[in-house]
Structures are given as C-alpha cells and as structure tokens.
Amino acid sequence: IxxxxxxxxxxxxxxxxxxxxxxxxxxxxxxxxxxxxxxxxxxxxxxxxxxxxxxxxxxxxxxxxxxxxxxxxxxxxxxxxxxxxxxxxxxxxxxxxxxxxxxxxxxxxxxxxxxxxxxxxxxxxxxxxxxxxxxxxxxxxxxxxxxxxxxxxxxWLDGLVSYNAPVGEQMSLPALPAYFNDSVYDGAVIHRCGLGQLTDGVCGLDDFTHSHVYNVWPGYDYVGWTNESFPSGYVEIMFEFDRTRNFTTMKVHCNNMPSRHAKAFRQVVCYFRSEADWEAAPLAFGPAEDEENPGARFVTVNLANRMASAIKCQFHFADAWMLFSEITFQSGRDRSTVYTAMYNTTLAPPKTGLPPNIQPDDSNTRILIGCLVAIIFILVVIIVIILWRQVWQKMLEKASRRMLDDELTASLSIQSETFAYTHNQSSTISEQESNSTYERIFPLGPDYQEPSRIICKLPEFAQSLEEPGRIPSPSLITSSKSTAAAAAAAVQDGAPHYAEADIVNLQGVTGGNTYAIPALAMDLLSGKDVAVEEFPRKMLTFKEKLGEGQFGEVHLCEAEGMQEFMNKEFLFDIPEDQPVLVAVKMLRSDADKNARNDFLKEIKIMSRLKDPNIIRLLAVCIYSDPLCMITEYMENGDLNQFLSRHEPEGQLAVLSNAPTVSFNSLCYMAAQIASGMKYLSSLNFVHRDLATRNCLVGKNYTIKIADFGMSRNLYSGDYYRIQGRAVLPIRWMSWESILLGKFTTASDAWAFGVTLWEILNFCKEQPYSQLTDEQVIENTGEFFRDQKRQIYLPQPVLCPDSLYKIMLSCWRRNTKERPSFQEIHRALLEMQP
CATH class of the missing domain: 2.60.120.260 (Galactose-binding domain-like)
Known part of the structure; x- marks a missing residue:
C-alpha cells in the first residue's frame, strides 16, 4: 500500500x-x-x-x-x-x-x-x-x-537497507548480447552494499530479450548469473535490515525461459543473523517445478517466522542461468504497518463533505472497527507473551549465574610478581569484596576478557592454585593437585616477559585499539613529540564510510597535496598533482576525556611505526574537533575481499574467466605479513587481531598491516560478542588468549597461522566454518587439556606439506614451541623462487 x-x-x-x-x-x-x-x-x-x-x-x-x-x-x-x-x-x-x-x-x-x-x-x-x-x-x-x-x-516498510550480490554476467545471443548487470545499483564499489534493481519495484518481462520498455539493452530488467562461474553450484546474496524483524515470506521474481536455459532456482538455503552471530540451523526451501508454463513468476519462500536483522540466501541453480528482477520480504511488522497505512491514507481532513448521493456504509464500518479491535487484542497478547518470555529468561540466567558462582569457588592464583593487576597480601580484603569471578580469572586485557559463560565450558578452570609463598584470599578454596598442576603449566607456559608486564590498552575510534603496548615501551615513546603534521581538513574529500566503532568512525577519503606534508623518507608512487587515497579515523566530538586522551596516545604510537609492511600515519587534524588521524589506504582494499574476488591459477579459472593469483604471489604476500609482524614483535607490540581483513593490498601485491577490520559491518560475523559488551575474533585467537586473557607475540603467531590458512583458501571460507562459535570455544578447551582431541584447521588444497607444517607449528599448545616471526619470515622467504 x-x-x-x-x-x-x-x-x-x-x-x-x-x-x-x-x-x-x-x-x-x-x-x-x-x-x-x-x-x-x-x-x-x-x-x-x-x-x-x-x-x-x-x-x-x-x-x-x-x-x-x-x-x-x-x-x-x-x-x-x-x-x-x-x-x-x-x-x-x-x-x-x-x-x-x-x-x-x-x-x-x-x-x-x-x-x-x-x-x-x-x-x-x-x-x-x-x-x-x-x-x-x-x-x-x-x-x-x-x-x-x-x-x-x-x-519504506520493507526495512531492507542493503543487499550484497555477485556482479551480474553477460549472455551471448544471436543479435545483441544480454547484459544481466545491476545497472542501477547504488552500493559502494569496494563493498557492494547498496540497493538496486532487485528493490526498484519493476518486474522483468517474460522474454528478457525484448527489453524495449525502457529503450535499453536485452536483459536489462534482470540480474543474472551462469552456473559456470560458481563451482559451488549456488549464488549467495546477503540482505541487511534496519532492525531485527519476524520474517514470514520472501518473494523472488524469477525468469523462466527453458529455451534460453534460464530457470528459477532449484533450492534456496537461508541463514539468519539476529545480533552479531549467524544461527547454526539454516532454512532450506525447494520450489515446485513448472515445465509446462514458461514465463517469469514470483516464487514465494516460507521463512517460518524466523527472527533476524540479516539474511544470507544461497540460491542453487536449476539450469545454466538464474535470473532475478525483484526480491521482497514480508514480516509481521510489515503487515501491521501496512494495515495502519490502509486506514490512514488521508493526509488532511477533506475540504468538502461527501456528495448527497454517496453515504458511508455503516455495516462495513462496523466490520472494519471489529477487525481492528481484534488485531489490537492479538497484538497486545503477543506483546505480553514476549515480555513474559524475556522476564523468564532473565530469571533463568540469574539463577544459572548464582549456581555457577557457587560452583566456581576459586580462580587461578597468579604470582603477584608476574602480572601487574594481581593482588598482594594487602589487597586480600578488596578481593573479598569483589564478587566478579570474571575479573579475578582474567587479570589482563579487559577488552578481551570472557565471562563465566565461557569458563563453564572448562570446569577445571574454576578451581584455584595453591602456590608456595602466596597467601590465598579467604574467599578462595584450594583445588585438587592434579588440576592445580595443569593450570600452573598453562600459566607458566612460555609467555614472553614483556607481555606479562603492564599493558597500555587504548580505546581507539573502533572500540579497542589493535596494538597492545607494554608500559615500558609506552614510557619510551612518551618523551618524543609526534612526528606528523596538521593537515587541512578542506583538502580531504569523503569517498565512503569504511566502518564505525564505539568512539568514532573510519572514512575512506581522497587527500589533495598530501605529498607536501610527508617526510622525505616516505615516497608515494602517485604524482603530486593527483589526490592520495587515505583512511581517516575520526573521533566523535562527544567522546569522553579518556577516549580523547587514548586517541592522542594512539597518534603518538602510530607515528613511531615505520615499516614497509605496516600502515603509516600520514598526518593528523587535532587543532579542532573532531580529532582525526590520516593513515595510508591501499587502492585494492583489504586482503580478504581482494582474494575472494580471485581464483587460483588453473583450468577452472580459465573457464570462468576470473582474475587469478599465483601460488608464488600468495607466498610473497604471506612473507610481507610476517615481515610486518616481525617489526611489531621487535618493538614488543602485540597486534591481537591479525587476519586478512586487517591487511591492505596495493600495487604488485604489496601488503600493509592495518587495524580497522573490527569496525566494519562487513566482518561483524568474524567477531563473537560477549553479552552485548566486548567482541572477540575467537576463530583467530589462541587458546590461552580465550581462556586466560593472555595476549603475546606467541598468540599473534597463532593468528598468523590462521591468516596463512585464509590466504591459501583465497578467503572463500571462514576458519572453522563447520563449527559454531560455542564449539570453537570448546575446542580451545581441548587444546588446554591436550588429550589429542583438539580440531585443527585442515590443510588447504593449494598448500604444500612444508607450508602446512608452518601453520601447525603456529598452533602448538606450548607458546615457547611456537616459531618467532623472524623464523616464520625466513621460512617463507626460502620457499620463494
């Protein structure tokens, strides 16, 4: 309506x-x-x-x-x-x-x-x-x-704010070729998140070769793909909505021309995401085939009242081609809103009354009022049920937490000389007063600590260590010797010295700063001035929004005259009269004082990072609000998106006419990441979020490590949200980072192994894609117990044994046995021709 x-x-x-x-x-x-x-x-x-x-x-x-x-x-x-x-x-x-x-x-x-x-x-x-x-x-x-x-x-009642679909393809015809590209799509080129022909309200013709209605090319009405370009046998389209909705149906307008080998989809598999996590159980639907009546048609998919803010649909081919012209969603919220619109289309009171010969129908009015009252009553009942379920769930959660706190009668005792945040004898009273099991168990990195929800996966972590020379708090109960020995081995397991000292945790614009800096290194930096200049804001041209976080946003901009503001040691491969592509981290003007101080500290730290494989801080805008830091941005975007658009060299790539990347180039990119991490580790910096999404690609496969992957909605599925608070990249994290809150260069080495696995899989699959987030956390417990039941990422098809051994060495349980980045870099260089 x-x-x-x-x-x-x-x-x-x-x-x-x-x-x-x-x-x-x-x-x-x-x-x-x-x-x-x-x-x-x-x-x-x-x-x-x-x-x-x-x-x-x-x-x-x-x-x-x-x-x-x-x-x-x-x-x-x-x-x-x-x-x-x-x-x-x-x-x-x-x-x-x-x-x-x-x-x-x-x-x-x-x-x-x-x-x-x-x-x-x-x-x-x-x-x-x-x-x-x-x-x-x-x-x-x-x-x-x-x-x-x-x-x-x-x-716009649909609530759909963007969809992400593969680029449409071209079909060869005797007269003119048919182009099935989304010609009115308004999404960003890099991320392809926008709206276009699939939401313009125009349905395609039965015969797509006759697109004369708009005086355009054949196939204009449709977005289409051929199965030759999709070895998996399906096309994946993701839909993002403005809020969580209760979906009833999805209607897909499909072309059906068997003479052109175009049919509606054979099956669709839909995945649903309500908050940050995708639900484990997808919904599958297969429409009935109609061979006797060729022609375009709507296929209605029953979504079974699933709740979601995003839907990812995999449409499986039924023939060589699959063509869509319109996709719409219906939800419970939509129906109620449309009903209201039906009876409120009058925008202002009528200026004149009804003609004398036309009078309102009282019987119809009574029926409409009765229907409206019935609907309101049903809605009230539904709201009461939803509220009752929420209250009941909260009561259950509180009860389970009390039971869990009773079971977790002790926490790991950490030697007071090892960690900066552990308590000495004089602090036992304050420890008694604290009822936060979560704080006592994880003394480091509050942004990456996990509450008792994860601890309950591993009951042995809920028990205390009795250590010589330490007086336990009265509230702690001594654990059994066997568990104490196991936990002691975990705590004393080869963590580098610097990572167990004070850690400076900065709250950057994306929420948690990527680099974790030991306090000693921070002290050394604090005595130096920021080696970057103030850049005129008017010379920045906004291109698109890359992401946002708790305290600010990251924008992709073009900077004019940036070459004049740079040190001579830094060279651009762009002529001086052309703008430079940069990423601008902008702190919100309403950020609190602590966030502003942390932002300025991050500027000081970033200004000292000078390595060919680390994103450089180019300039700042700190004389007025909003505070900004301007960093490099590579023209090919992040490594995850870059590789996902390419294929390995081979016959399949030739048939699909897709761009390729050679195995040697993959090794070259991996070696550059190792080189950048070698530089960070030499400064005792811990990255804590190394992944392909945080690596940018330039010309000739140049790689630079960045830090704003967490702020991008595109990768929200890579982070595990803890009860609405912190987010964890658990599929890239070592077992000790998840269970003990310890982040060291050794845990970065673990993440490098996962990143190398992503590269050799061309980022076509998420690590541990067959496991849910909870199962990934349980698997870290198997690494801790070390009873040979842990699950490793499988060897990629393109990966030789020598390279897979490097990955496995990065995932060793004992942190002392994992290779340093110097060793990893040397090994990768030896593999290159």
Missing part, C-alpha cells in the same frame, strides 16, 4: 539549504506552490556552470521510497522571475554517503522549469530509497536561480 507524502507535511527544521539570499528566502520557503516569504528558496550566490555547491535538502526522518519529484520557480506575485532550468538529485540513507541519482540510461541531469509559474513533475525511474534528498540546481551559464520542490512516495 503506497502512502503519499508531500513537503507540507514535513517540518520546517527538516528542510535545510547550503545558503540563502536572505531570511525571507530560507530553505523553509522552498515548498511547492507556497507563497510565504519571498516565494522560494534562493541560494546566496549566482549558480555557475558545473558547480554543485548549492542545494536544498529534505530530511524525511526515515527511509522512504520516492517515485516522483516536482519543481517550481519564484514569481512572488510578479516581483520575481527566477527558476532552475536543470537540476540534479543526490540522496543518502545514512547522511554520510551521498549518491547521485541516474536514470536508466545513466543520465544525471533532470530537466526543470521553463518559467517561474508552472509546476513540473518528473518520474524518478528508477525510484530511490533514501532518508535525505538534495536538489542541486544546474546551469549552462552564470545565473540566479530559485527553487520550490516537492517529493512523492511512501515510507
């Missing part, structure tokens, strides 16, 4: 502009057919050709589906005669990334007004889904312009 909205329903504060002539030509006067003030919005300066600095902006407060726009000039009762002959539209869903609207032929400029009086309405084909809309006047010569505008459409 479409519900129109117009600017008179929008509040004045939701209409803004880049500038204005005077108070009487402010943005709020830019309403269509509205004669208040001086009769329109007028920018302060004359609009120049090819200048898009002036705009009128509307904030719709929520996502809307916009299909029509209207414009008008300013006549002000004959006093004015200003109008815009042409204009462009930009829109945004989040207020940070702006997208230029293009019609189906790729044209951006829209024809506007020819005089100051008439209203000109233009259909937006394709329509847009946006919260913010900007009208930007365009001229072919210098002139004064004024505008009044209006939008038409409805609220």
């Amino acid at each position: 479409f519900r129109a909205f117009t600017l008179p329903l929008i509040q004045d504060e939701d209409i803004s502009a880049s500038s204005q002539w005077s108070e009487s030509t402010a943005a709020r006067y830019g309403r269509l057919d509205f004669e208040e003030g001086d009769g329109a919005w007028c920018p302060e300066i004359t609009v120049e050709p090819d200048s898009l600095k002036e705009f009128l902006q509307i904030d719709l407060r929520s996502l809307h589906f916009i299909t029509l726009v209207g414009t008008q000039g300013r006549h002000a009762g004959g006093i004015g005669n200003e109008f815009s002959q042409m204009y462009k539209i930009k829109y945004s869903r989040d207020g940070s990334r702006w997208i230029s609207w293009r019609n189906r032929q790729g044209k951006q400029v829209i024809e506007g007004n020819r005089n100051a009086y008439d209203i000109v309405l233009k259909d937006l084909e394709p329509p847009i889904i946006a919260r913010y809309v900007r009208f930007m006047p365009v001229t072919d010569h210098s002139m004064n312009v004024c505008m009044r505008v209006e939008l038409y459409g409805c609220e």
